[in-house]
Amino acid sequence: MPFITAQDSTEIYYRDWGTGIPVVLIHGWPLNGDMWEKQATFLVEHNFRVVTYDRRGFGRSGQPWHGYDYDTFATDLHDLMNRLNLREAVLVGFSMGGGEVVRYLNLYGDSRVNKAVLVSSVTPCLQKTHGNPEGVDAKVFGEMDAAIRKDRPAFLKDFAQKFYGRTAVKHTVSEALLEWHQAMAFAGSLWSTLAAANAWSMTDFREDMKQITIPVRVIHGTSDATVPIDVAGRRSVKILSNATLTEYEGEPHGLFITAADRLNQELLEFLGGETDPHLTTKGMPSS
Numbered sequence: 001m002p003f004i005t006a007q008d009s010t011e012i013y014y015r016d017w018g019t020g021i022p023v024v025l026i027h028g029w030p031l032n033g034d035m036w037e038k039q040a041t042f043l044v045e046h047n048f049r050v051v052t053y054d055r056r057g058f059g060r061s062g063q064p065w066h067g068y069d070y071d072t073f074a075t076d077l078h079d080l081m082n083r084l085n086l087r088e089a090v091l092v093g094f095s096m097g098g099g100e101v102v103r104y105l106n107l108y109g110d111s112r113v114n115k116a117v118l119v120s121s122v123t124p125c126l127q128k129t130h131g132n133p134e135g136v137d138a139k140v141f142g143e144m145d146a147a148i149r150k151d152r153p154a155f156l157k158d159f160a161q162k163f164y165g166r167t168a169v170k171h172t173v174s175e176a177l178l179e180w181h182q183a184m185a186f187a188g189s190l191w192s193t194l195a196a197a198n199a200w201s202m203t204d205f206r207e208d209m210k211q212i213t214i215p216v217r218v219i220h221g222t223s224d225a226t227v228p229i230d231v232a233g234r235r236s237v238k239i240l241s242n243a244t245l246t247e248y249e250g251e252p253h254g255l256f257i258t259a260a261d262r263l264n265q266e267l268l269e270f271l272g273g274e275t276d277p278h279l280t281t282k283g284m285p286s287s
Helices: 033-045 070-083 097-108 138-150 152-163 175-186 190-202 206-210 233-239 260-271
Strands: 003-005 011-017 021-026 048-053 089-094 113-119 216-221 243-248
Touching (some): 003 070, 021 033, 033 260, 089 097, 089 260, 097 113, 097 206, 138 190, 152 175
Parallel strands (some): 089 113
Antiparallel strands (some): 011 048
């Protein structure tokens, strides 16, 4: 399996598929790069080079005790971009991955990046403080930390239901998909799960976002109960100087699954890709 070695010697697992304009897909919490399978496959079939990776502490990457802060996450992304020599790239960050996008662009600039996409992103600042009265009460995140420490499997099971907007009467995703979600989540350590949640809930990205001038597409579901659109998506476009917002009516946080076809098409449009794929399973030679 391909890895890069981060500056603190942590191994970061990645996948590099296809050719063309590079698109880096940055996963959310508490998952890993596999969450992007629908988008990665679609984009490679439409002539893009797609890179996914597992954030430190998750998936197949190393699980150090330290480094679960956005400066380090952004540096890991920087190391990956340099190692693969990605240029004129598009960064796509989901949920906490949106934080990597904006912190990377603030710390390292846009010399390698042409566009960015924030999907269900935690930006600009989730936790409510005196200077951020529009945020979510800190008590919510304290209760989440306590629940993870007490019974991580039970917390993650309940969290996944909310993540995809699944209820007893509204089966937005299958039981099998929820099991897949759990498998990805369990590949992370307890400590990385706690520490990363602390980072995405508490980090203030407002100053980072003021420095970004490249085109940014913000995509958010109006029924996102995990990262509410009023706290995140609608505020982000007010800070970014060159951003547009697409609201997915009635969609939950995990719209990369629940609205996968729509998201794929919007990414294709924003990236300027070809309508017809150059490679599909239907076009593959039979054995």
